[in-house]
Amino acid sequence: MKCRVCRGPAVIDIRRHNANFCQEHFLRYCRTQVEKTLKEFSMVKPGDRVLVAVSGGKDSLAVWDILLHLGYEATGLYVGLGLGEYYDVSGRHARRFAEERGLELIEVDIRGTYDIDVPTAASVTGRAPCSACGLSKRHVFDQATLAGDFDALVTGHNLDDEAAVLFGNVLHWQSDYLGRQQPVLPAGHGFPKKVKPLVRLGERETAAYCVLAGIDYLVEECPMAKGNKHLHYKAALNLIESESPGSKQAFYFGFLRNAVDLFSEQRTYSEPEEQRERTEPDDDVGMLRACEECGATTNSELCAFCRLVRSTAGTKPVPIAMTRKRN
Numbered sequence: 001m002k003c004r005v006c007r008g009p010a011v012i013d014i015r016r017h018n019a020n021f022c023q024e025h026f027l028r029y030c031r032t033q034v035e036k037t038l039k040e041f042s043m044v045k046p047g048d049r050v051l052v053a054v055s056g057g058k059d060s061l062a063v064w065d066i067l068l069h070l071g072y073e074a075t076g077l078y079v080g081l082g083l084g085e086y087y088d089v090s091g092r093h094a095r096r097f098a099e100e101r102g103l104e105l106i107e108v109d110i111r112g113t114y115d116i117d118v119p120t121a122a123s124v125t126g127r128a129p130c131s132a133c134g135l136s137k138r139h140v141f142d143q144a145t146l147a148g149d150f151d152a153l154v155t156g157h158n159l160d161d162e163a164a165v166l167f168g169n170v171l172h173w174q175s176d177y178l179g180r181q182q183p184v185l186p187a188g189h190g191f192p193k194k195v196k197p198l199v200r201l202g203e204r205e206t207a208a209y210c211v212l213a214g215i216d217y218l219v220e221e222c223p224m225a226k227g228n229k230h231l232h233y234k235a236a237l238n239l240i241e242s243e244s245p246g247s248k249q250a251f252y253f254g255f256l257r258n259a260v261d262l263f264s265e266q267r268t269y270s271e272p273e274e275q276r277e278r279t280e281p282d283d284d285v286g287m288l289r290a291c292e293e294c295g296a297t298t299n300s301e302l303c304a305f306c307r308l309v310r311s312t313a314g315t316k317p318v319p320i321a322m323t324r325k326r327n
């Protein structure tokens with residue numbers, strides 16, 4: 001197996017591109033793919049200040065590292081969600097990455113700041129843990145990006161993530177979600193710009209990037225992930241991809257090229273895009289106003305996050321084991 005660029009010994013093959021790369025040229029390939037994505041979708045431009053949502057996993061650390069290599073001023077944001085030991089370890093990975101490189105890492109612990117955590121919020125409100133988690137993360141991401149006057153919030157969603165979410169949205173014809181499934185969501189209505197620069201890289205590639213770039217990331221999955229339907233969608237797409245390399249990329253980028261505009265009337269600003277409770281009143285974009293508690297855009301007195309806090313804060317913390325099955 002030889003590197004496509006230098007003909008030296010290759011360390012990885014990318015079947016969908018029918019290409020092999022040595023370490024140096026694989027790292028360069030990943031950075032070039034991200035650079036191309038940033039430009040193609042007008043995500044950020046040189047000189048922009050970005051906030052990177054960092055979980056300590058391979059994707060968020062890879063995108064942070066790549067943005068730094070591309071010359072961006074990138075600050076990290078780590079959200080402590082109260083997911084037991086998993087999040088203690090993930091926080092250590094995020095902190096170590098930042099410390100070793102002398103980078104700023106903003107930390108928000110939702111137990112310390114809002115007196116809630118994901119397992120307890122899920123248990124008290126009857127939400128699936130990933131729904132309570134997604135709502136909490138989005139709120140903190142939005143607030144931190146706006147408070148710090150960053151030009152964009154960066155998340156580490158990769159091609160596998162986006163193809164799996166698209167697969168689920170198509171399977172259930174969730175047209176409002178399909179309209180929002182873009183790699184860049186513009187700022188507007190009090191929401192910051194959100195960008196996903198890793199959509200050209202699969203998760204095998206982001207993992208390989210970290211290993212080959214010497215980035216120590218959290219390998220274990222979140223204890224709440226078990227049973228998440230997106231894992232089934234990923235498994236189904238992996239099966240197709242193994243028989244027909246390039247299918248995921250064709251599916252996702254074909255959708256962006258040929259179909260997303262058909263759904264874009266549904267919503268054009270940077271609203272939450274995944275794992276959202278469809279029954280939330282603020283799903284309705286018609287009557288937007290500021291949340292009385294936090295000022296976030298909503299269509300009721302309180303935004304969904306403040307309602308979550310109101311129902312959860314002050315209750316006895318619930319151990320993870322009691323919420324795990326409900327995803």
Ligand code: SF4
Nearest residue numbers: 129130133222224225
């Ligand atoms: S798997 Fe669910 S609970 Fe765990 S970090 Fe992801 S969204 Fe949050």
Ligand SMILES: [Zn+2]
Nearest residue numbers: 003006022025
């Ligand atoms: Zn090479």
Ligand SMILES: [Zn+2]
Nearest residue numbers: 291294303306
């Ligand atoms: Zn609020």
